Amino acid sequence: MSVFSNPAFDHHEKVAFAADKATGLRAIIAIHDRRLGPGVGGCRMFPYASDEEALYDVLRLSRGMTYKSALAGLPFGGGKSVIIGNPHEDKTPELLHAMGEFIDSLGGLYVAAEDSGVGEDDVRRIAERTPHVSGFASGDAHGGDPSPTTAYGVYLGIRTAVQYRLGADSMGGLRVAIQGLGNVGFHLAGLLVADGAIVYGADVNEANLRRAQDVHGVQVVATDDILTLETDVVAPCAMGAVLNHETIDGLRAGIVAGAANNQLADEQQADHLWDRGILYCPDFLINAGGIIDVYHQRIGSDKAVMREHVDRIESNLQEILFRSDRAGRSPHLVAEELAEEYLAAAASTEPSRLAAY
Numbered sequence: 001m002s003v004f005s006n007p008a009f010d011h012h013e014k015v016a017f018a019a020d021k022a023t024g025l026r027a028i029i030a031i032h033d034r035r036l037g038p039g040v041g042g043c044r045m046f047p048y049a050s051d052e053e054a055l056y057d058v059l060r061l062s063r064g065m066t067y068k069s070a071l072a073g074l075p076f077g078g079g080k081s082v083i084i085g086n087p088h089e090d091k092t093p094e095l096l097h098a099m100g101e102f103i104d105s106l107g108g109l110y111v112a113a114e115d116s117g118v119g120e121d122d123v124r125r126i127a128e129r130t131p132h133v134s135g136f137a138s139g140d141a142h143g144g145d146p147s148p149t150t151a152y153g154v155y156l157g158i159r160t161a162v163q164y165r166l167g168a169d170s171m172g173g174l175r176v177a178i179q180g181l182g183n184v185g186f187h188l189a190g191l192l193v194a195d196g197a198i199v200y201g202a203d204v205n206e207a208n209l210r211r212a213q214d215v216h217g218v219q220v221v222a223t224d225d226i227l228t229l230e231t232d233v234v235a236p237c238a239m240g241a242v243l244n245h246e247t248i249d250g251l252r253a254g255i256v257a258g259a260a261n262n263q264l265a266d267e268q269q270a271d272h273l274w275d276r277g278i279l280y281c282p283d284f285l286i287n288a289g290g291i292i293d294v295y296h297q298r299i300g301s302d303k304a305v306m307r308e309h310v311d312r313i314e315s316n317l318q319e320i321l322f323r324s325d326r327a328g329r330s331p332h333l334v335a336e337e338l339a340e341e342y343l344a345a346a347a348s349t350e351p352s353r354l355a356a357y
């Protein structure tokens with residue numbers, strides 16, 4: 001398996017592999033950039049079709065974390081880990097302990113949290129083997145699964161985009177299509193419905209679909225139709241790479257704003273969305289609520305302080321949208337450039353590569 005010539009390799013600082021025969025663990029940790037602090041990002045468990053696919057995912061995801069934390073003003077670098085396996089069949093306490101030992105072996109260069117397939121209880125298991133993990137309740141003023149905070153940040157992103165593009169001050173009567181009603185999509189639906197939106201949703205998981213329907217009155221749509229539904233906003237909240245050449249051609253909403261990491265199948269799709277006149281809110285900007293929550297859990301802030309930090313997603317997005325219009329370039333590319341500026345400035349002013357927090 002080639003690392004350095006992988007299309008997602010972007011001068012990552014460290015890529016570590018672990019295999020544990022006793023527990024069946026096969027995992028990769030990627031640390032992209034530590035100019036702002038240790039590599040922080042979720043641990044994902046997924047039945048990847050190949051080792052190459054897992055490597056590609058962890059390389060892309062860790063790069064996204066670098067930009068996410070930089071734009072959110074966090075003293076974190078970009079990191080991510082993936083466990084190759086089916087979370088419903090292969091996840092055992094022993095495997096999670098082995099993952100904890102793997103994370104611990106990096107001595108804090110990487111700090112883990114929840115991600116798809118790895119929930120709060122799993123993170124607690126991992127924490128039995130390493131202190132370098134966050135995102136579980138431990139008697140703090142606040143703590144636990146950061147997904148509701150991620151949903152809140154995405155909601156702010158949608159509100160900001162709707163105001164910018166449509167001049168609307170609330171979601172009243174606007175239609176939003178959510179792909180994926182899991183931890184984030186479910187909470188996002190609740191926030192949007194409370195603000196008067198008409199929310200459509202699709203999910204391959206029947207139980208998650210019914211929960212959103214029963215609790216928030218989400219109108220169920222077939223999974224194949226959700227992205228092309230005629231709505232004001234499409235919110236991808238399931239998996240990455242859903243915005244490719246074909247799906248973008250089929251979009252009928254004027255705004256795309258969701259939680260999923262790496263929604264663009266490749267960087268060219270940012271221009272494709274721009275050329276089609278679709279306002280795309282960079283995923284790594286508006287889904288930063290979770291990592292902001294994790295940061296404030298780590299430093300012991302109270303919830304109000306954490307919320308105030310998440311609220312800045314609104315002004316950050318406004319700034320990116322203004323810059324994008326001024327420059328005539330997609331918000332995604334403009335956001336990446338701004339993150340690079342912050343990283344370069346941080347590297348030249350303070351020796352924070354090994355910063356502890």
Ligand code: NAD
Nearest residue numbers: 146147150180182183184203204205237238259260261290
């Ligand atoms: P989740 O696993 O709880 O939910 C994802 C949902 O998408 C599940 O209900 C799943 O059944 C559904 N799904 C999968 N494939 C689908 C398809 N083809 N069509 C429709 N639905 C489908 O994950 P989550 O924590 O809600 O996160 C959602 C996305 O947001 C992920 O991409 C994640 O990486 C990203 N994200 C999450 C957080 C967080 O705090 N949880 C933070 C940042 C980014």
